[in-house]
Amino acid sequence: MKNPNRAFKDAIYEQFARVGKAVSSPKRLELLDLLCQGPRTVEVLAKESGLTIANASQHLQVLRAARLVEAEKEGLHVIYRLADQTVCEFFRAMRILAESRLAEVEQIKRRFLEGREGMEPVDREALLKLVREGGVTVLDVRPVEEYKAGHIPGALSLPLKELQLRLSELPRDQEIVAYCRGPYCVLSVQAIEILRAKGFNAIRLEEGIQDLRALGFPIAMGEEA
């Protein structure tokens, strides 16, 4: 009576642990986070996460074995993508749990941002309201493809890489709110640094596009309006 149940339970929890093991490595979490932004080739994922190609490939295969991601061969490249939007939501749940339970996360973030202006924690609700109602210039500093895949309605697409060259497109009389992939993406941090150095009144919105989506914020797709 006790034994067959034990085997059943062991088998079930072993399956659950497949997901757990997949998300137990920092590097795999970084890859998963990148894939939450959209499909990517191994090459791109490796570069963005600071892994060698072979190592990235192996981690991706672990994620695939847990069925969290899928791979599709396209010509010379293999394109990885999340198996499902719920994987993105799960990753976010895990991130939020870590943020709420582990004080170290906030500590590391504070240390990284400390001394930089425009990055201080602001009233999130008020800022989001401002963004939603168009009281500010909203700047999307991610690569154009990511903008196309989903952005804040009315946001200007100005990838960090082009920022220096296109400063003239930005208003000097209005507050600028820059955002990117989320609180741990440094694109908007660097954008704010550049903008403030040039005298713009710029602040950072920590929330990334996936956060906004999860918060029920409207998301626009495609080219700039």
Add this chain to the structure above:
Amino acid sequence: MKNPNRAFKDAIYEQFARVGKAVSSPKRLELLDLLCQGPRTVEVLAKESGLTIANASQHLQVLRAARLVEAEKEGLHVIYRLADQTVCEFFRAMRILAESRLAEVEQIKRRFLEGREGMEPVDREALLKLVREGGVTVLDVRPVEEYKAGHIPGALSLPLKELQLRLSELPRDQEIVAYCRGPYCVLSVQAIEILRAKGFNAIRLEEGIQDLRALGFPIAMGEEA
């Protein structure tokens, strides 16, 4: 420009991975699942999960290091509990992700239940409606303490251990719906087996109390009404 960012990201994802590592072992997941039902001593957790005391203790310390659970000394015992209700919700999210992504989970469950009557998948919605509206006798077969901590309003508390002795309390003219901790808890499975052998018209509700809570089902606390 690239290097300090890398260190930041590595530090952040390493923190996230603390949560991932904590939930990467089948046994720790089982312990976590048990703790979702309420606080427990090491001894009880060890027994229920089929671990030695020392091994259970070590796993619990891993969970504690990830701040998913908390321990409190009470006399001779140490009582572990979830650090937070969101941990329970996270565990459930992980379970549901595994169920939806890993066909093996359904397979293992089917194999375990196959051949047993009253356990076939039923129309969940219809059954829940019946339960909610009182068209059936609802039977809670978990230990009394768990019943007290939260149960379906109107449910009878009849722990599996006492079931054989208290069959006379049950109606023969009405359908009986038995539930326990969730789809992978075997208490209600065994209850159904006993009841059907004795000629009762009994079926199983897969959802456990935490599932019902998450679904917004009303939950009653305390003694039987």
Add this chain to the structure above:
DNA sequence: TAAGCATTCAATAAATTAATTGAATACTAA
């Protein structure tokens, strides 16, 4: 104060996981 119990600690052996390297494969384009 001593005995008994629950829990943790510490040490060990076995198993698993991670990063690295170089070779192999699969596809494209010349």
Add this chain to the structure above:
DNA sequence: TTAGTATTCAATTAATTTATTGAATGCTTA
């Protein structure tokens, strides 16, 4: 067909994780 590129595979090493065992700790009660 060949050369070049992206990815995967296989083998190795180092590091981490797991279960087990027996001893140590800390509390309670006789």
